[in-house]
Amino acid sequence: MSNLVELNMGPQHPSMHGVLRLRLKLDGEIVREIEPIIGYLHRNAEKLCEMDYFCDNIVYFDRMDYVGAMNMEVGFLEAAEKLLGVEPPERAQWIRVVAAELNRIAAHLVWMGAFGLDLGMLTPFFYCFIEREKILNIFVELSGTRQQYNYMSIGGVYQDITPKIIEEIKEFIKQFPKKLEEIANLFLKNDIFLSRNRGLGVIEKETAISYGVTGPILRASGVPYDVRKEEPYLVYDKLNFDIPVSQKGDNLARFMIRLEEIRQSVKIVDQAITKIPDGPYFNPKAKKSLMIRLRGEGEVYARTESSKGEFGVYIVGDGGVKPYRVHVRSPTFKNLSIIPAVAKDKMIADLIAILGTFDLVFGEIDR
Amino acid sequence: MSLLERLFGVFSFLGHDLGYAVSYLIQAVLYLIVIALLLILMIYLFRKFMARLQQRLGPNRVGKFGSLQLIADAFKLLGKESILPSERDNFPFVVAPMMVLIGLMLAFVLIPYGSLYWIGSITATHSAVSVILIFALMAIMPIGELLAGVSSHNKYALLGALRAVAKDVSFEVPMMLSLLAVVMMASARVSTPLDMESLISAQFLAYGILQPLGIFLFFIAMVARASYTPFDMGESDSELVSGYSTEYTGMRFAMFYIGMFGTILLGSTLLSTLYLGGYSGPFSSSIGPIWVFIKAIILVLISFTVWLSLPRIRIDKFVNFGWKYLLPVSFINLILVGILTLGLGW
Amino acid sequence: MIGVKEVEDPKKRVPLIGMIGGMATVGKHLFEKPVTVQYPEQRREMPERFRFRIFLKLDDCVGCTLCEQVCPNGSIKMQPVDRENPRNKRKIYPDVNFGTCTVCRNCQEICPTDAIYLTNVFETSRTRNSFTYSPEELALEEDKVKK
Structure with a gap:
C-alpha cells in the first residue's frame, strides 16, 4: 500500500480548469485513487441570493457558469417568474432563446479551445477564442457587457434587440460554420488526437444515470436526454433541431456531441432570429420601482439545459420581497462526481484528457 | 584559410603555441556569442511566428517590432531571485x-x-x-x-x-x-x-x-x-x-x-x-x-x-x-x- | 420538432495525411491579419450600449434611496450633500464604490427620475483608495471624464 505516491494536483495547476484539487494516489504513471476536493471558489452564492431581491439574484447567477451566463439567467428566471407570477412576453422569450443559444456556442468554444490546450494543442485555442470574441461583441451590443450580462430581467429583457444586432448575428451565423469545420478538422483529422481520445474514459449508460450525470456527457453515453426536448421551456418547442446522441460514451464521443451541439445551436439561432415577433420586450409588472416589490410565495423548481447539463433552480418564497431559500442543482457538480469512477487506473495524461472533456467551470461547482 | 588561421595571423607575434591558444580562445568566445545571438533571434522568431499563426501580433513593445523583447526578458531572468x-x-x-x-x-x-x-x-x-x-x-x-x-x-x-x-x-x-x-x-x-x-x-x-x-x-x-x-x-x-x-x-x-x-x-x-x-x-x-x-x-x-x-x-x-x-x-x-x-x- | 440525431465517429483514414492538413491549416493563418487591438494606441469604438461608468444628475435625484436598496453588493451608499434642490429634501445623494460595482445596471433601471445612469465611458483607472466616487464626481460631465 505504501508503494503508492500521493500527489496533490491543483488547485494551482495549469490544467485544472480553475481551482479543482485532485488528491491522487499514483502507481508510477498510473492513477489508482482519485479524490476530487472542491470549495476553493466557494462564494456562498445561494446564501447571498436569500439576502437580496429577486431582481438582484440574476447577478449571482451570472457568476455561476461564467462562460455561459445567459443560460444561467434563463435557468433562474424560469423558476423566479413561475414563483412571482410574472409572464415574459413572447418577444422576450424569443430574444432569450437567441441569447442563450449564442452563449451555448460561446461556452462550447471555450471548452473546445481549453480541451485542445489540455492535450497540448496550442493554436486551436486561439481560433476558438477568435470566434467566441465575435459572439461576445454581439453581446456587448445586446446587453452592454462581455461576460456577466445581467441581460434578462424578471418579466423580459432589459434592452430590446435592434435590427443592427440582428444583422450582426446573421452575419456571424453565415461565416461561423465554415470556421467551425476548420477548427473541428484540426482536431478530428489528427491521428494523435484520435488515438488519445478514442475508447478512453468510457461511461456506461447505467453508470452515467446512476451518478446523475446530465448534459453532453450523458448524451455521449447514449441517453437522448435534454431538457429542451423532455420539457421544452421558452419557445424551444417551436424550433426545429436535433439532440445529438452517441452510443460510444468515450472522450471522442463527448467531443463529437459538443461539436454537433454547436451546429444545432447555430441552426436554432438561424431559425429564431427570423421568427422574433413584434411586441413589448418586457412585462410592465416588473419594471421600475416594482422590480423590488415582487413577492412570491411557495416552492418552485425549474430545470433548463445549460451548456453543461441540466441546470435546476429551486426557490422557496415566504411571501417576502426576498427569496426564503435558493438552491441550485449545478450540472458540473454532479458530473464531477463520476471522475473517480471513470479515470481510475488510467494514466495521468488520460486523467487530464478525461477531465478536459467534462467541461468543468468552477463558478458553478462551488457556487 | 579558415577563421582560426586568420586569427592566428593576427596573433602570430606571440609565437606558435601561445598564438594558437589565444586565437582558439577568441574563436570560442566568438562562437559562444554568435550562438547565443542566434538562439535569442530564434526565440524571437518563435514568438513572432507563434503570434502570427494565432492571429496575434506577438512582442511589439520593447524596441522596434519588439526586437529587444528577448534582451529585456534575459535581463529580467537575470535579475530574478533564484528560488x-x-x-x-x-x-x-x-x-x-x-x-x-x-x-x-x-x-x-x-x-x-x-x-x-x-x-x-x-x-x-x-x-x-x-x-x-x-x-x-x-x-x-x-x-x-x-x-x-x-x-x-x-x-x-x-x-x-x-x-x-x-x-x-x-x-x-x-x-x-x-x-x-x-x-x-x-x-x-x-x-x-x-x-x-x-x-x-x-x-x-x-x-x-x-x-x-x-x-x-x-x-x-x-x-x-x-x-x-x-x-x-x-x-x-x-x-x-x-x-x-x-x-x-x-x-x-x-x-x-x-x-x-x-x-x-x-x-x-x-x-x-x-x-x-x-x-x-x-x-x-x-x-x-x-x-x-x-x-x-x-x-x-x-x-x-x-x-x-x-x-x-x-x-x-x-x-x-x-x-x-x-x-x-x-x-x-x-x-x-x-x-x-x-x-x-x- | 425536436429530434434525436446519432453522432458518428470520424472515419478512419490514412495516418499522417490529416495531421499534415492540420498543419497546413494552421500555417495558412500566417497570412491572415491579426485580430488583436493594440489598446492605448488603437481604441475600439465602444458601442453606445456598452455600460460602465455611472453618472448622476444632481438636479434630478430625489434621494429616494431605491438605488441603494437594489444594488446587489452594496456599492451604492447615500451621502449627505449640502446642495439646494427642491426635489431632494433630505439632501442625500448616492456615491458609488467602483471597486465592488458589477455594472449590473439595476440602479439605472429602478431610478424613478432617470437621475443615475450608466455610460460607455470605461477608462476610469484610479489608485486603490479612491474607488469610491462621491456624488459630485458622479455628476461630472461625460466629456470631462473621458481621457
Whole structure:
C-alpha cells in the first residue's frame, strides 16, 4: 500500500480548469485513487441570493457558469417568474432563446479551445477564442457587457434587440460554420488526437444515470436526454433541431456531441432570429420601482439545459420581497462526481484528457 | 584559410603555441556569442511566428517590432531571485541546467558551416569522427534533464524526468540507425564517412531525396530530442506543470528554455547537414553558411508549425511507437539504403 | 420538432495525411491579419450600449434611496450633500464604490427620475483608495471624464 505516491494536483495547476484539487494516489504513471476536493471558489452564492431581491439574484447567477451566463439567467428566471407570477412576453422569450443559444456556442468554444490546450494543442485555442470574441461583441451590443450580462430581467429583457444586432448575428451565423469545420478538422483529422481520445474514459449508460450525470456527457453515453426536448421551456418547442446522441460514451464521443451541439445551436439561432415577433420586450409588472416589490410565495423548481447539463433552480418564497431559500442543482457538480469512477487506473495524461472533456467551470461547482 | 588561421595571423607575434591558444580562445568566445545571438533571434522568431499563426501580433513593445523583447526578458531572468527548493540535492540541482547548455553549445562547434567570402571556412573544429562526437555531446542533455528531475525532490519533476528517460531510450536507437544509413551511403564515396564535411561532399544528391524514410525518422527523432509537442511528455505543461524544470526559476530556468530552442536549431542544422547537403548549394564556396542558415530556418519553421498544431502523444504510446514502428522502419531504411549503395552503386 | 440525431465517429483514414492538413491549416493563418487591438494606441469604438461608468444628475435625484436598496453588493451608499434642490429634501445623494460595482445596471433601471445612469465611458483607472466616487464626481460631465 505504501508503494503508492500521493500527489496533490491543483488547485494551482495549469490544467485544472480553475481551482479543482485532485488528491491522487499514483502507481508510477498510473492513477489508482482519485479524490476530487472542491470549495476553493466557494462564494456562498445561494446564501447571498436569500439576502437580496429577486431582481438582484440574476447577478449571482451570472457568476455561476461564467462562460455561459445567459443560460444561467434563463435557468433562474424560469423558476423566479413561475414563483412571482410574472409572464415574459413572447418577444422576450424569443430574444432569450437567441441569447442563450449564442452563449451555448460561446461556452462550447471555450471548452473546445481549453480541451485542445489540455492535450497540448496550442493554436486551436486561439481560433476558438477568435470566434467566441465575435459572439461576445454581439453581446456587448445586446446587453452592454462581455461576460456577466445581467441581460434578462424578471418579466423580459432589459434592452430590446435592434435590427443592427440582428444583422450582426446573421452575419456571424453565415461565416461561423465554415470556421467551425476548420477548427473541428484540426482536431478530428489528427491521428494523435484520435488515438488519445478514442475508447478512453468510457461511461456506461447505467453508470452515467446512476451518478446523475446530465448534459453532453450523458448524451455521449447514449441517453437522448435534454431538457429542451423532455420539457421544452421558452419557445424551444417551436424550433426545429436535433439532440445529438452517441452510443460510444468515450472522450471522442463527448467531443463529437459538443461539436454537433454547436451546429444545432447555430441552426436554432438561424431559425429564431427570423421568427422574433413584434411586441413589448418586457412585462410592465416588473419594471421600475416594482422590480423590488415582487413577492412570491411557495416552492418552485425549474430545470433548463445549460451548456453543461441540466441546470435546476429551486426557490422557496415566504411571501417576502426576498427569496426564503435558493438552491441550485449545478450540472458540473454532479458530473464531477463520476471522475473517480471513470479515470481510475488510467494514466495521468488520460486523467487530464478525461477531465478536459467534462467541461468543468468552477463558478458553478462551488457556487 | 579558415577563421582560426586568420586569427592566428593576427596573433602570430606571440609565437606558435601561445598564438594558437589565444586565437582558439577568441574563436570560442566568438562562437559562444554568435550562438547565443542566434538562439535569442530564434526565440524571437518563435514568438513572432507563434503570434502570427494565432492571429496575434506577438512582442511589439520593447524596441522596434519588439526586437529587444528577448534582451529585456534575459535581463529580467537575470535579475530574478533564484528560488531553490529546500529539499534539493544541491550539487546535481545546480549542475543540471548547465549540463543541458554545455552539451548543446559544444555540439554546435562541430557542425561544418562552410566558407564565407574572404574569411574562409568558419567551421570551428575538425574531427575525423565529428558525427559520433556530436551525438555523444547531444547525449549529455538527457542526463541534465534526469538530474534536474531527480534532484528537485518534486513529484512532478520526478515523473517528468522518468518520462524524458523513457522517451530517450525509445527514439535514440532509430535515430542512430538512420544516421548509420547516411554514413553507410557516404562510405561508398569517401574514405572518412564519419567526418561531417566528407558527408556533405559525398552528397551528389541530397540524402533526403534518396532516403525519404531516413529523413522522416531523423526529423521525428529531432522533434523528440528537442522535446516539444507532440513529444514533450517530459515537461508537458498541462499534465506535469513543467516536468523536470518545475522547481527551477530565474536564470536556471532560462537555461532549460534556451536548451530547448537550441536543440531545435541544432536538430535543424544537423538535419540540413546530414540530409539536405549542408552548406552546398549555388555559390557555396562564398556563401556556405548562408545556405546552412536558410535550410535550418526552413526546418525550424516547420518544427514550429508542428509544435503549435499537434497535440501531445501519451508516453506509453510513444514508447510503443518508438519500438514497434520507428525501429522496424529504420531497419527497412537501412536495408533500402544498402540496396541503393551496394546494388546500384549510388 | 425536436429530434434525436446519432453522432458518428470520424472515419478512419490514412495516418499522417490529416495531421499534415492540420498543419497546413494552421500555417495558412500566417497570412491572415491579426485580430488583436493594440489598446492605448488603437481604441475600439465602444458601442453606445456598452455600460460602465455611472453618472448622476444632481438636479434630478430625489434621494429616494431605491438605488441603494437594489444594488446587489452594496456599492451604492447615500451621502449627505449640502446642495439646494427642491426635489431632494433630505439632501442625500448616492456615491458609488467602483471597486465592488458589477455594472449590473439595476440602479439605472429602478431610478424613478432617470437621475443615475450608466455610460460607455470605461477608462476610469484610479489608485486603490479612491474607488469610491462621491456624488459630485458622479455628476461630472461625460466629456470631462473621458481621457
